[in-house]
Amino acid sequence: MQTDLVAALDIGGTKIAGALVDRDGGLVVRAQRPTPARESGERVMDAVGGVLADLAASPYWGGATAVGIGSAGPVDAAAGTVSPVNVPGWRGFPLVERVADATGGLPVTLVGDGVAITAAEHWLGAARGHDNALCMVVSTGVGGGLVLGGALHPGPSGNAGHIGHISVDLDGDLCPCGARGCVERIASGPNIARRALDAGWRPGPDGDATAVGVAAAARAGDPVAVASFERAAQALAAGIAATATLVEIDIAVIGGGVAGAGELLFAPLRTALRRYATLSFVQHLTVVPAVMGNDAGLVGAAAAALATTARPLADPLSR
């Protein structure tokens, strides 16, 4: 029987994933339910309870000593509540208290999903060994998190690193958040597709009108498709450079579906970064793809819980 496991939850707008995670970041048991995002808050909580019940049915459950939650934001770690934009039934929902009740009083750590993936990349992924890092997900939205001075920086409310909603174009297009010219408004997958369509690009025979379709067209040389990725790269570069200029990071790690476009995104991003990261102390900044994949949210939620309860993470080099 393994002991000192963390029950990890990764709560998003489409699914609620759970796992028992060991001290090496291994997922010992998994569970998953769809998020009933359009239903009442209690129905969403029922789905969380279902995931926890599936984990509790495992023979390993007795080894669980803490719970780590990474949730779609905004979260309020100080209050223990969540208000995910895509889950309208949860507004100030007391998730920490409810999960503690559902697990017989285990200590619960809550962070935003961007902070969770950052914890994972810093523990076992592309940001390992970097004391000052920005980790991002560029997908349907744009999220992120920070490592500063060697430690995760969730901020008082667990939301720090929200790079998707900093404005890099103060007179730009209105973002659903209410501001203008946010990084997400320019660089997310749906915005890459929208911009290409607005400029006259049309999907190929497969009818894929998403950023994946735009990426395929760009690889085939379509200049409108290429330009849409270059614009996304420019906005990401401005945002990453701003972050480095403000807090001195030396690496930016980018995951998510849009990052899956590979050099189509990373090549213009590196070029643009040289234009925006100009001061001497940020010129050495590098940008690399994420490596933790779909489990980053779960592994990172576990890492955040272990960090909060002051138990040192296992050093992957000593395994």
Place this chain on the structure above:
Amino acid sequence: MQTDLVAALDIGGTKIAGALVDRDGGLVVRAQRPTPARESGERVMDAVGGVLADLAASPYWGGATAVGIGSAGPVDAAAGTVSPVNVPGWRGFPLVERVADATGGLPVTLVGDGVAITAAEHWLGAARGHDNALCMVVSTGVGGGLVLGGALHPGPSGNAGHIGHISVDLDGDLCPCGARGCVERIASGPNIARRALDAGWRPGPDGDATAVGVAAAARAGDPVAVASFERAAQALAAGIAATATLVEIDIAVIGGGVAGAGELLFAPLRTALRRYATLSFVQHLTVVPAVMGNDAGLVGAAAAALATTARPLADPLSR
């Protein structure tokens, strides 16, 4: 005889100020020389040496146990060198080593000038009691520094908080730093004046064509002058909101000559901040004027030195 004083240096492009600072932030002795900014690096160092010699001539010098330096940036705190943009004779100049030599081997702490004023405002000024704060100077340039989690965040190289050179207008005007649309390129005093002049504003009878003249015209109702301050406020709001969204600050403190325009700047800044600081965890952000005045650089350099040498700052409330 007072003991445990800090010899503080505030090094800018026009003057080199020095002081012996006591544990309550009081300036016991002062000294000052003009910066021979266009001369050789050794001549600039001679001026620093002159300031230190003036301090050493005081009967209090024997109480000095450390040196704190706040310097125009960029600095490299790890290497102990400075390369101030406005002092071309100093490029990678080993200031920490030279000051240590000149003071008989006292421990020397180096931070950027924005970090120094932040340390001062956090210790004794407008950011006192705030664990997460941005402090700024809006003047000929735009600089800043951060307090995160209750502690000064200089970053590995001592330059963190460089809000003047984050881009808030990615297609905007070219900044001398090489990027486009930097906060400083829009909000600094010279840019407020340039924008007003470009839009047709002309100085009054006193011939003052600086931001001070623009402020006077704005107070008299000149719409072009008002618009130039509003544009500066918009850029500052976008930059401050970006900072809060990235690292979760709850207060921004603004000093410097442009902040001296008072509500002419702060009123549109608060309005614009509501438009850019949209996420729930940054909506409570407040913006206030700095209170430490011209001595902030010296007091902050001393605070940074005391923090580095792990001696607790005196609590102003217990005096």
